[in-house]
Amino acid sequence: MKKKTSVLIKKKIKKFNKKINIPGDKSCSIRAVLVASQCIGVSKIKNLLESEDVMDCVKALKLLGVKIIKKNNIFKIFGNGLNSFKVKKKLTKIYIGNSGTSARLLSGLLSTFPSKFYLYGDKSMNKRDFTRVTEPLENIGAFFYPNNKRTLPITIEGTSMPLAQTHFEKKGSAQIKSLILLSALSTPGTTTVVEEKISRNHTELLLKKINADIKIKKMKGRNLITLKGQKNLFSFNYTVFSDPSSAAFLIALALLTPGSKLTIHNVLCNETRIFYLKILKKINANIKIKNLKKISGELVGSITVSASKLKPIIISKDVGKLIDELPILFIIASLTNGVSRFKNIGDLKHKESNRILETKKVLDQAGIKSRVNANSMIIYGKNKINAKNKSILVQTKGDHRICMSSMILSLATGIKTKINNFETVNTSFPEFSSIIKNIGGKIAIK
Numbered sequence: 242m243k244k245k246t247s248v249l250i251k252k253k254i255k256k257f258n259k260k261i262n263i264p265g266d267k268s269c270s271i272r273a274v275l276v277a278s279q280c281i282g283v284s285k286i287k288n289l290l291e292s293e294d295v296m297d298c299v300k301a302l303k304l305l306g307v308k309i310i311k312k313n314n315i316f317k318i319f320g321n322g323l324n325s326f327k328v329k330k331k332l333t334k335i336y337i338g339n340s341g342t343s344a345r346l347l348s349g350l351l352s353t354f355p356s357k358f359y360l361y362g363d364k365s366m367n368k369r370d371f372t373r374v375t376e377p378l379e380n381i382g383a384f385f386y387p388n389n390k391r392t393l394p395i396t397i398e399g400t401s402m403p404l405a406q407t408h409f410e411k412k413g414s415a416q417i418k419s420l421i422l423l424s425a426l427s428t429p430g431t432t433t434v435v436e437e438k439i440s441r442n443h444t445e446l447l448l449k450k451i452n453a454d455i456k457i458k459k460m461k462g463r464n465l466i467t468l469k470g471q472k473n474l475f476s477f478n479y480t481v482f483s484d485p486s487s488a489a490f491l492i493a494l495a496l497l498t499p500g501s502k503l504t505i506h507n508v509l510c511n512e513t514r515i516f517y518l519k520i521l522k523k524i525n526a527n528i529k530i531k532n533l534k535k536i537s538g539e540l541v542g543s544i545t546v547s548a549s550k551l552k553p554i555i556i557s558k559d560v561g562k563l564i565d566e567l568p569i570l571f572i573i574a575s576l577t578n579g580v581s582r583f584k585n586i587g588d589l590k591h592k593e594s595n596r597i598l599e600t601k602k603v604l605d606q607a608g609i610k611s612r613v614n615a616n617s618m619i620i621y622g623k624n625k626i627n628a629k630n631k632s633i634l635v636q637t638k639g640d641h642r643i644c645m646s647s648m649i650l651s652l653a654t655g656i657k658t659k660i661n662n663f664e665t666v667n668t669s670f671p672e673f674s675s676i677i678k679n680i681g682g683k684i685a686i687k
Contacts, residue, residue: 248663248674249685250648253628253655256500256548259680263488265290265481266509267669269443269539271298271342272419273479275350276447277318278307279325279426282476286316289481293668294340301335301347320476323427326354332396334359339366339593339639339668342416348374348397349420352383353427355401361394365639365665368392370591373417380406381424405430405470412588413438413561415513418466422448422455428470436464440561441513446538451477482541483508486565487670489517490645491680493569495546496526497576497653502547503680510540516562518544520570524552524577553579553622560585564592568646571600575609576653577622587616593640593665603647606633607656628655635660641669652682 270290275298277284289295299309299316306327308319335358337344344360351358361367371392375385382400405428410418418434422444425432445466448455454469488505495503510530518528527549533542554574556563563570567589574581589596597613604611608631610621633656637643644663651658663686666673677684 243664245662246664247687248648248660249687250651250658250683252683254494254498254652254680254682256498257495257680258502260504260506261491261676261679262506263483263491263508263676264292264670264672266484267292267294267486268342268415268441269447269481269509270295271340271346272443272447273481274299274302274309274316274318275346275423276451276474277476278302278305278320279323279350280320280451280474280476281322282320284318284320284476285478286318287314287480289316290484292671293338294343297336297338297340298343298347301337301343304333304335322473323471324354326350328356332357332359334361337362337366339363339665341366341369344371344393345374345416345420346423348378349423351397352378352381352399352424353403354399357396357398359394359396363639365593366393369593371395373412373414374420377408377417377421378424380408381428403428405432407433407435409435409437411437413440414588415441415444415561419444422466422468425468425470426453426474431467431469434466436466438561439464439513439559441511443511443539446511447479450479450537451475479537482536482539484670485509485511485514485517487673488544489566489569490649490673491676492518492521492528492544492546493573494649494652494680496521496549496551496573497649499548502545504543504545506543507541508544510542512540513562516559517566517570520554520556520563521573524554525549526551551577553577554581554583556582557584560588564588565642568596568600568642569649571604571618571620572646572650572653574620575604575607575611575622575650576624576626578624579622581620581622583618583620585616586618590615592642594637594643596640596643599637599640599643600646603633603635603643603650607631607650607654626654626656628657631656633658636662638662639665641666645670645673648677648684652677
């Protein structure tokens, strides 16, 4: 059982000027180990994020017979090719913790392996919608039990005769797109994904790097992705660079703390991951990206941000490009004079918590007015908050981004805040608290 921790913040952070590094990207880490498991030979991955989510994915692969060892900060994945998992039982039980990415993408690989697998996660993960996995994979021939089950735990029975399909991805979900592409690796014929809402493309870039038979045709407002399956893939070397979604919280703190400046080195600057920065620049944020270079198809650079007088935020489209950054954007909006409006954000209800309602609970306690419904949020922001006689208690269970966003709000305003269930931050950003302390934040962990 995980040790429960809480965090107490009593003081506003003082201005700072720091240069820091943050851990590797979670999305790329999970994709790298999953793809490596299907390659022939030993793949070497540097700077893999060692968060709970990624390590649960590694444990799942080991349970499926994939040899994985760590030496000198390099993870070696000993792959035996497509559909090379080794199972000893008729039903293999696989625990994926809080990692929706691992559960969904791994299901893509399991869907073409002729065996039964029982997938289950922690309490938070077991409440999240899984129909976005079952629907496309049932179309290729996989079965899920019990019938019409919408959440984990669930049993998946892979098929030995998967059928190539044309899939229409309308949610702007990189996870749905990726699980389809991973299932397509072992599917005869050509699988097509019509990506009607553009989302993260780490899976496509990695598959291109290892010479999978994948083609991407850019069209107006959408992409046409085709992948020809059953081509042998071979081992690769890969470096995971710093997570821009984790950097988002520290960027927000620098923007909201007068006189502050922060530089974060070696950050993944993939076009599908820095929409958050583009939104911030539109509202007058002083942000610069320097030293850009392309490595394994991914852009990497240094991000420098200085405290800025911001304008209200208006977001109504391309939400899939910043779905993970929306909670911290809500905090920025709440501390910016004027009315900020967020539309088409309904997918936040299907994350680790209902992030729309959980954010409103935090803002209500801070005395910041907001209005929400199932698909939108309006925040009436103000840049001067009287912290006296105010306190915030955050009791959200299993949502790392609500925990980190709440800490940024407290450090930026000085509102006394207690955040329970803070151990969940270890799923994505184990070093978060130590980095906050490094740049001057006064926090107590119990």
